[in-house]
Structures are given as structure tokens and as C-alpha cells.
Amino acid sequence: MALCEAAGCGSALLWPRLLLFGDSITQFSFQQGGWGASLADRLVRKCDVLNRGFSGYNTRWAKIILPRLIRKGSSLDIPVAVTIFFGANDSALKDENPKQHIPLEEYAANLKSMVQYLKSVDVPENRVILITPTPLCETAWEEQCIIQGCKLNRLNSVVGEYANACLQVAQDCGTDVLDLWTLMQDSQDFSSYLSDGLHLSPKGNEFLFSHLWPLIEKKVSSLPLLLPYWRDVAEAKPELSLLGDGDH
Numbered sequence: 092m093a094l095c096e097a098a099g100c101g102s103a104l105l106w107p108r109l110l111l112f113g114d115s116i117t118q119f120s121f122q123q124g125g126w127g128a129s130l131a132d133r134l135v136r137k138c139d140v141l142n143r144g145f146s147g148y149n150t151r152w153a154k155i156i157l158p159r160l161i162r163k164g165s166s167l168d169i170p171v172a173v174t175i176f177f178g179a180n181d182s183a184l185k186d187e188n189p190k191q192h193i194p195l196e197e198y199a200a201n202l203k204s205m206v207q208y209l210k211s212v213d214v215p216e217n218r219v220i221l222i223t224p225t226p227l228c229e230t231a232w233e234e235q236c237i238i239q240g241c242k243l244n245r246l247n248s249v250v251g252e253y254a255n256a257c258l259q260v261a262q263d264c265g266t267d268v269l270d271l272w273t274l275m276q277d278s279q280d281f282s283s284y285l286s287d288g289l290h291l292s293p294k295g296n297e298f299l300f301s302h303l304w305p306l307i308e309k310k311v312s313s314l315p316l317l318l319p320y321w322r323d324v325a326e327a328k329p330e331l332s333l334l335g336d337g338d339h
Contacts, residue, residue: 108140108141108171109172110143111127111141111142111143111176113176115145117142117145137315144176149198150198151201163212173220174219174222175222176222178224178250179225184244187241188244198253199259202260216266218310221269223272226276226285230282232287233288254272258270271299
């Protein structure tokens with residue numbers, strides 16, 4: 092309190108937020124060189140990037156927890172953008188991985204439900220970006236499955252069906268979408284984008300960031316740099332610079 096009184100405390104400085112919602116590929120995105128870390132670095136002093144990735148989760152579970160992550164509040168609480176990035180687990184084969192598997196029709200319905208929920212808490216469709224699951228390198232992922240004592244539990248052709256469903260939901264709901272499944276396979280050997288056949292390698296993180304950033308940039312381009320550049324702070328009375336609106 093004494094510090095606040097001495098400084099004259101301006102209004103609370105509220106940081107805009109970008110919400111990343113997804114499975115392990117989102118959870119791991121803050122690792123060194125990760126796509127989420129790259130977003131946070133690009134948006135430093137403009138926007139907080141919140142990692143809400145949950146390893147192993149599918150859209151059935153995601154739909155349940157989303158209202159616990161974001162609720163209706165003041166306009167200042169509304170994220171400037173939300174990414175929804177699921178499908179790697181939903182598309183697991185039912186016979187080999189029944190716990191994570193979600194039927195294709197339910198997957199699409201769950202994505203649509205989450206977009207509709209966000210709209211109900213004042214996050215409009217034009218702030219939402221759906222991301223399709225990445226392609227699966229079956230030979231590499233099968234090696235991981237064998238190490239874990241199970242059979243190959245995913246197929247790239249099946250993942251593609253879920254990617255197409257994600258594209259359709261984006262079209263139906265009017266959101267942006269990043270079709271990673273197709274874009275990565277435009278390369279002759281997409282396996283270099285994956286560390287184990289499923290999760291992203293450093294090259295894959297860079298690929299995702301480079302394609303996602305243009306979609307994010309459209310939504311954050313008007314955000315100012317928060318608080319003045321240090322050379323612009325008034326030397327004699329810094330509070331004149333630091334207790335203003337902060338949009339320098």
C-alpha cells in the first residue's frame with residue numbers, strides 16, 4: 092500500500108491474452124523452440140500467451156473442461172484469439188486405444204460445441220483458429236507403440252478423416268483453420284517434422300509457427316506495445332510516463 096501511495100498508482104494494467112487450447116502438441120509447445128514459446132516471444136509486451144494444453148486429452152474431455160478455463164467476464168477478459176488443436180488422440184484406433192478414441196461424428200460435434208461455447212462467452216468466431224491434427228508417420232509411431240508394449244494404434248489415413256472433419260467444422264462455423272495435415276504432407280518427407288511419428292520435432296514446431304503466425308497476426312495487429320520504450324520515460328518524473336494508458 093505504501094508503495095502504491097508513493098507512486099500514485101495508475102489504473103491496473105491489463106494484458107491481452109491469447110489462449111492455446113489443445114492436447115500434448117499444445118502442452119509441449121512451450122519447450123525450447125516450441126511454437127507456443129515462439130508466439131510468446133513474438134508477442135512479448137503486447138499479449139500474454141496462455142498454454143492450456145493437456146497431454147492425452149481428446150475433444151470429449153476438452154469440451155467438459157473448456158468452461159472451467161474461460162467464462163464470461165468483462166470485455167478486457169476476452170482473449171484476442173483462441174486456438175483449438177485436437178484430433179491426434181480422437182483419431183486413435185478404437186480397437187487398439189478405446190480410451191482416447193472418439194468417433195469421427197462426435198469429434199466434429201465436439202469441435203462445433205466448443206466454438207459455440209466460446210461465442211456464448213463473447214469470443215466470436217473470428218477470434219477462433221481451429222488446427223487440424225498433424226499427419227502421422229506410421230513407421231516411427233509404430234516403434235513407439237512397440238516400446239510401450241502395444242500395437243500400432245493410429246493410421247495416417249484415419250487422421251486425415253479427422254483433419255477433413257476439422258476443416259468442415261471451420262467452414263460451417265466461420266472460423267479460421269490451419270490445415271497442418273495437408274500442409275505438412277506437401278513436403279516430400281514430412282517425417283522430419285515429427286520427433287516420434289506423432290509429436291513435433293524442432294523443425295515441425297518451426298513449420299507450425301510459420302503457418303500459424305499469419306492467422307494470429309491478423310487478430311493481434313492492433314495491439315500496442317504495453318508501457319513506454321525506456322528511452323521515452325520522463326527522467327525527472329517517470330510516473331508521468333508510467334502511469335498513463337501504457338499504449339506506447
